[in-house]
């Protein structure tokens with residue numbers, strides 16, 4: 001656990017970057033620091049590994065003040081990932097990843113094996129091991145940055161806007177990769193971003209900072225969206241707070257109808273304006289209406305019980321039928337969520 | 353130069369290694385000594401000086417200013433001044449050339465260290481490099497291409513400038529030019545020019561080779577550059 005105990009950072013020019021910050025980043029969780037530019041996120045992060053020293057208060061790592069640990073030793077036990085990856089241009093990928101094991105004096109082979117293992121772990125082709133950083137795409141470099149930070153298996157990982165320099169598609173896959181890795185590794189992660197969506201997606205807990213380095217609110221993402229503590233947080237969360245909150249509402253209890261699926265255009269009840277055509281394997285093919293029996297209309301689907309209400313609603317909006325198709329892991333139709341069913345679930349979500 | 357007149361080849365044959373001072377071979381060795389020693393000296397001085405200038409920024413302006421003034425001094429009066437101390441020796445030629453070398457290499461070393469991207473330096477710090485280890489394992493290697501580029505300039509200009517030493521009778525191959533001054537006979541001049549240019553090309557080629565071996569990460573970059 002990382003503890004900020006009344007930490008203030010005043011730079012020599014008088015700028016107060018962090019003001020009386022008290023918070024905890026629990027072991028095995030992702031704590032996100034989010035806030036507008038200049039609110040002291042990077043400064044807070046760097047005080048943990050003593051790249052910046054606090055002016056007042058103290059930071060504890062599992063109860064031990066970081067001030068009492070010699071900086072190189074402290075840092076070798078804390079992974080650090082930054083926006084531009086910060087890879088060494090003159091070292092091959094494998095050697096970049098093995099940097100900290102090397103500093104710790106592991107033998108060559110062990111460090112190398114560990115690096116190769118991590119390369120695969122972060123989803124990179126082992127062939128890249130012999131390349132130099134400039135021969136990799138931005139997204140690949142960022143993965144190498146993560147692998148390098150994990151190389152010596154540090155219990156703590158600090159990440160400063162690690163994914164903000166890559167395009168949105170790559171960013172999404174990196175975020176998912178991080179969540180998957182975290183599932184396996186259970187590191188104590190402090191993650192800095194200025195993107196509230198990223199904060200909500202990744203954070204077990206999100207700390208919103210305001211300019212001047214003051215903590216505005218520290219809460220689980222769901223709580224943050226439903227109960228912002230003040231106008232600043234509310235504004236920072238943006239306008240579609242309600243929709244985004246649906247991300248945390250499960251589709252598990254959603255009422256489904258199973259009587260709307262048919263094998264061909266002639267099947268099904270004539271009472272129903274829309275019927276869902278499925279293929280032999282039970283996968284969805286398209287919606288069909290009595291008025292245009294030759295034309296299949298597009299459908300939207302979600303993983304039943306796994307995807308959120310936000311996805312279910314999104315799927316409904318994708319189809320002229322207004323219904324959303326629930327599928328299982330194998331892509332087979334489980335049932336159909338009609339407008340009425342979605343309405344019910346939304347009303348429930350608004351209450352809870 | 354294969355098609356030179358036979359008299360040129362005859363002249364070379366007769367003067368290559370006469371066993372007396374002033375043979376072409378002797379001059380060549382003198383020339384090499386008087387150009388290589390300043391290059392080495394410049395490297396040995398400019399590296400720590402450059403490091404100090406990066407560490408203490410205020411030092412850089414006065415240090416490079418001073419070197420530039422030395423660089424600007426015309427060589428003839430410098431020779432005259434030095435003769436009173438070191439006489440008509442090779443040292444008199446080597447000293448100013450060494451200073452010229454430092455004047456060119458100092459900005460190269462500082463520029464090389466400045467070329468280390470800030471995020472690379474920061475991540476080295478964050479991974480727990482000690483300052484010395486960071487310098488040796490990260491900053492200096494990344495500075496190598498820029499330093500080597502400076503070294504190429506120093507090497508070529510040093511090899512070419514040695515001939516000025518002929519003014520005081522210590523010009524290495526430059527000595528071949530003063531002979532022609534006394535006696536309008538072309539072969540020595542041609543041999544002098546060709547050998548000096550050849551030396552410069554070889555030195556430059558070796559440095560380019562060194563660059564490729566030491567910094568494969570730069571060479572590949574050029575190949576792939578879009």
Ligand SMILES: Nc1ncnc2c1ncn2[C@@H]1O[C@H](COP(=O)(O)OP(=O)(O)OP(=O)(O)O)[C@@H](O)[C@H]1O
Pocket residue numbers: 011012013015016017036037038039040041042043044194
């Ligand atoms: N070395 C320094 N000297 C003086 N002021 C500084 C220094 N480093 C940062 N600051 C100031 O401290 C404040 C917080 O900076 P910090 O880098 O922590 O912000 P940030 O939240 O990471 O912002 P961004 O999202 O833009 O990265 C800013 O006002 C910044 O100008």
Ligand SMILES: [Mg+2]
Pocket residue numbers: 041042043160
């Ligand atoms: Mg920052």
